[in-house]
Amino acid sequence: MISLYQPRDSPIHRLHPLTKLTLSFGLIAVALGAPVDWAPLLLYVAVLVPLSYVAQVPGPFLSTSWRLLLPFAISLFLIQSFFFPEGTQILARLGPLTVKAEGVRFAFASTVRILLITGALLLTLLTTHPGLLMTGLVQKGFPPPLAYVVVTTLQIVPQMRERARTIIDAQRARGLETQGSLLVRMRALGPLVGPLVLGALLDVEERTLALEARAFSATSAKTSLYDLRDPAAERIARWAVVLGIAGLIAWRLLEALQ
Amino acid sequence: MRYGASQSRPQWLLVGAGLAVVAATYLLLVLSRPSGLDQSPTANTGALIALAGYLIGAGLIIWGVARQFTTSTYALIPLAIAINIVIGEIVTLLKLPLYLDSIGTVLVGVLVGPWAGAATGGLANIIWGLFRAVPLPFAVVAIVIGLLAGLFARLGWFKRIYLVPIAGLLTGLVAALLSAPLSAFIFGGVTGGGTDALVAAFRAYGATLLQASTFQGLAADPLDKLISFVIVYFIVVALPPRVRSRFSQSGTTASQLPR
Amino acid sequence: MIPLHVEQVAYTYPNGVVALQNISFSIAPGESIALIGQNGAGKTTLARQLNGLLQPTQGRVLIGDLDTRQHTVAKLAAQVGYVFQHPEHQIFKRTVRDELAFGPRNLGYPADRATALVTQALRLTELTEFAEDHPHDLLPALRKRVTLASVLAMDTPILVLDEPTTGQDARGIQVIGAIIDNLRAAGRTVITISHDIDFCADHCHRLIVLGGGRVLLDGPAEEVFGRPEVLEQTAVELPQLARLTARLGLPLAWQPEALLDALEARQHQQGQQ
Numbered sequence: 001m002i003s004l005y006q007p008r009d010s011p012i013h014r015l016h017p018l019t020k021l022t023l024s025f026g027l028i029a030v031a032l033g034a035p036v037d038w039a040p041l042l043l044y045v046a047v048l049v050p051l052s053y054v055a056q057v058p059g060p061f062l063s064t065s066w067r068l069l070l071p072f073a074i075s076l077f078l079i080q081s082f083f084f085p086e087g088t089q090i091l092a093r094l095g096p097l098t099v100k101a102e103g104v105r106f107a108f109a110s111t112v113r114i115l116l117i118t119g120a121l122l123l124t125l126l127t128t129h130p131g132l133l134m135t136g137l138v139q140k141g142f143p144p145p146l147a148y149v150v151v152t153t154l155q156i157v158p159q160m161r162e163r164a165r166t167i168i169d170a171q172r173a174r175g176l177e178t179q180g181s182l183l184v185r186m187r188a189l190g191p192l193v194g195p196l197v198l199g200a201l202l203d204v205e206e207r208t209l210a211l212e213a214r215a216f217s218a219t220s221a222k223t224s225l226y227d228l229r230d231p232a233a234e235r236i237a238r239w240a241v242v243l244g245i246a247g248l249i250a251w252r253l254l255e256a257l258q
Numbered sequence: 259m260r261y262g263a264s265q266s267r268p269q270w271l272l273v274g275a276g277l278a279v280v281a282a283t284y285l286l287l288v289l290s291r292p293s294g295l296d297q298s299p300t301a302n303t304g305a306l307i308a309l310a311g312y313l314i315g316a317g318l319i320i321w322g323v324a325r326q327f328t329t330s331t332y333a334l335i336p337l338a339i340a341i342n343i344v345i346g347e348i349v350t351l352l353k354l355p356l357y358l359d360s361i362g363t364v365l366v367g368v369l370v371g372p373w374a375g376a377a378t379g380g381l382a383n384i385i386w387g388l389f390r391a392v393p394l395p396f397a398v399v400a401i402v403i404g405l406l407a408g409l410f411a412r413l414g415w416f417k418r419i420y421l422v423p424i425a426g427l428l429t430g431l432v433a434a435l436l437s438a439p440l441s442a443f444i445f446g447g448v449t450g451g452g453t454d455a456l457v458a459a460f461r462a463y464g465a466t467l468l469q470a471s472t473f474q475g476l477a478a479d480p481l482d483k484l485i486s487f488v489i490v491y492f493i494v495v496a497l498p499p500r501v502r503s504r505f506s507q508s509g510t511t512a513s514q515l516p517r
Numbered sequence: 518m519i520p521l522h523v524e525q526v527a528y529t530y531p532n533g534v535v536a537l538q539n540i541s542f543s544i545a546p547g548e549s550i551a552l553i554g555q556n557g558a559g560k561t562t563l564a565r566q567l568n569g570l571l572q573p574t575q576g577r578v579l580i581g582d583l584d585t586r587q588h589t590v591a592k593l594a595a596q597v598g599y600v601f602q603h604p605e606h607q608i609f610k611r612t613v614r615d616e617l618a619f620g621p622r623n624l625g626y627p628a629d630r631a632t633a634l635v636t637q638a639l640r641l642t643e644l645t646e647f648a649e650d651h652p653h654d655l656l657p658a659l660r661k662r663v664t665l666a667s668v669l670a671m672d673t674p675i676l677v678l679d680e681p682t683t684g685q686d687a688r689g690i691q692v693i694g695a696i697i698d699n700l701r702a703a704g705r706t707v708i709t710i711s712h713d714i715d716f717c718a719d720h721c722h723r724l725i726v727l728g729g730g731r732v733l734l735d736g737p738a739e740e741v742f743g744r745p746e747v748l749e750q751t752a753v754e755l756p757q758l759a760r761l762t763a764r765l766g767l768p769l770a771w772q773p774e775a776l777l778d779a780l781e782a783r784q785h786q787q788g789q790q
Contacts, residue, residue: 002389032303033306040302079448079457086295121387125389143325145332146320146381148332152336153335153385157340160343164348169570169590169601170599174671175620177589178351178591179589182355185352185354189354189489192348193361197365198498198501198608199606201501202605203337204337207337216329253307256290498652
């Protein structure tokens with residue numbers, strides 16, 4: 001199964017998956033609801049980074065977080081610093097281009113926003129096994145067939161990648177060019193995509209029979225192999241966060257409508 | 259075998275509410291902040307509304323259609339999502355200037371029906387989100403792609419090769435319009451990819467951020483979906499009869515698929 | 518027709534697994550080689566060096582005078598045909614005939630030559646009557662023969678067959694065996710990777726035994742089968758008849774005629790005593 005999950009024994013790992021998810025969204029809401037544009041950065045540094053140490057995953061957390069941010073940050077600072085027609089304060093001139101203060105500020109605000117949104121979700125994903133995440137959600141009323149779809153997909157992707165590699169080899173061995181002009185590379189799509197999709201559709205029959213043999217049904221709730229603890233304190237915390245998020249959104253919405 | 263079993267209906271209340279939330283969010287953002295920027299540069303209100311509206315909308319739609327499919331559709335969806343992911347990787351390997359990461363979604367829409375396509379798209383982005391977080395807010399865009407692919411197939415547009423690119427084009431158009439506010443308000447108008455140069459160009463000519471994001475989407479999505487739809491057409495055409503007959507019993511009838 | 522040289526080839530996968538060490542051999546036109554050894558011995562890794570799908574981390578592979586490191590797989594495909602094990606990994610056309618035409622078209626053959634090659638490949642694999650069928654509507658054994666036919670149609674001087682007999686019925690095995698024999702008679706080189714030692718014994722005159730990424734044995738069948746203690750290291754069993762001759766205390770033989778000769782010779786001997 002592919003996932004970002006890092007197995008550790010930490011208090012954060014032991015939280016109910018839904019609690020982590022709710023807290024992640026709560027943090028995102030607070031960051032976006034705060035009236036200052038450095039709020040997301042503050043929350044990232046003061047909350048997420050310390051929590052990643054508590055969860056014993058600071059390395060993967062920081063590296064994944066920055067890897068996801070980097071392409072956005074580069075684009076944002078390059079584009080919004082130089083091309084911000086709404087801006088009036090000119091910071092510098094580089095030939096025909098002008099760097100505007102409002103543009104730099106906008107790039108900064110957008111970058112830290114993306115940093116916090118991705119970071120908050122990452123911390124949950126790094127500390128929660130996807131199977132457990134789905135079990136936790138199903139426990140709380142998430143439709144079981146959807147949980148099946150998510151978990152199965154995570155298991156299938158590596159097999160499908162392996163199959164794609166073999167298909168590429170098999171077609172190259174029959175003289176298919178995969179390098180060269182755009183036209184040549186476009187024409188390689190059919191012979192590569194065709195067998196991959198055809199093979200997958202042929203698998204459906206077998207997988208359906210396997211599911212039916214296990215009495216898979218869209219309506220029944222699954223009894224879980226995992227025993228997920230969900231203490232009262234966590235339940236209360238979740239409701240509090242959900243109400244907080246709802247209140248914040250309602251407040252901002254009313255403000256926006258005026 | 260339940261291949262031919264009729265599907266139950268979506269829970270219209272949930273699905274309708276989801277679609278309404280998404281539409282309202284889009285209109286609110288476009289009407290109240292036509293520039294794609296918050297009035298005060300320190301406010302993240304646009305981002306909050308965009309994120310909340312699109313996520314809640316996507317959640318309601320997925321929830322509303324979750325329990326209605328046949329077992330074979332549930333078996334198909336994970337394969338389709340894996341197809342999205344792996345074809346996306348093949349496209350990167352071939353260094354093509356395209357995404358083609360919704361071929362599985364379109365395929366399910368065409369073979370099974372609009373709601374199955376919608377579920378596939380939404381779940382695909384949730385699963386992408388488990389690795390990159392960024393695709394999660396765009397789930398509703400993927401839902402609409404699967405939904406439209408299914409609707410066009412129901413209308414018989416996949417029977418004739420010349421209608422297929424038009425269906426793809428229209429779907430890409432809707433996808434571009436729908437994703438622009440997300441891109442502008444949450445991601446500052448950029449995607450972190452090569453097409454960001456277009457945003458710079460449009461901004462240089464004085465376009466607002468929302469316009470620039472929309473134009474960028476329009477430059478990429480319609481062509482990408484056009485090619486995806488055409489590829490799906492050729493896949494369906496090349497399907498062995500026994501596979502095609504199995505799927506054409508549920509949702510789309512055989513006469514609506516190409517011969 | 519061209520020779521093939523493997524010169525001190527070593528291969529280490531990007532993940533650090535050493536798959537091949539110091540492998541050298543040459544194959545002349547008209548040879549039929551079997552690559553045998555247990556799973557993980559390096560057969561497939563070695564075979565994929567032969568058409569450039571993998572490139573040696575040390576040493577070199579020469580196909581005629583083409584160094585595999587200097588040419589794309591698509592270019593080398595005109596010299597070395599590689600038949601993959603599973604048809605699902607390559608079939609994507611609507612008819613068997615179209616599937617067969619894919620390779621010749623990639624190699625840029627003129628239309629009339631391509632058509633002739635496809636027709637011939639259909640005939641050799643006994644698929645002519647299925648030419649207009651969808652490949653996925655064929656029985657698995659026939660579908661697998663489509664993959665062989667699709668490479669035969671490329672008319673390459675060298676052919677690599679990966680487990681050609683798995684899933685084949687007796688007739689299929691006969692057809693494939695005959696194809697190998699004919700190719701060899703026509704001066705082509707055939708390299709067969711197989712667990713089917715009886716098939717190798719019948720259709721390959723030279724056996725290369727791999728174990729732990731090295732060549733353990735390389736020689737004519739009678740020489741290789743005479744070293745059961747080495748074969749045991751890589752879990753290769755002798756052909757059934759050869760095991761029978763060993764149990765009977767007869768001189769080594771694995772063809773029915775040879776076994777009969779040996780039995781007659783022994784009766785004759787016993788009769789004289």
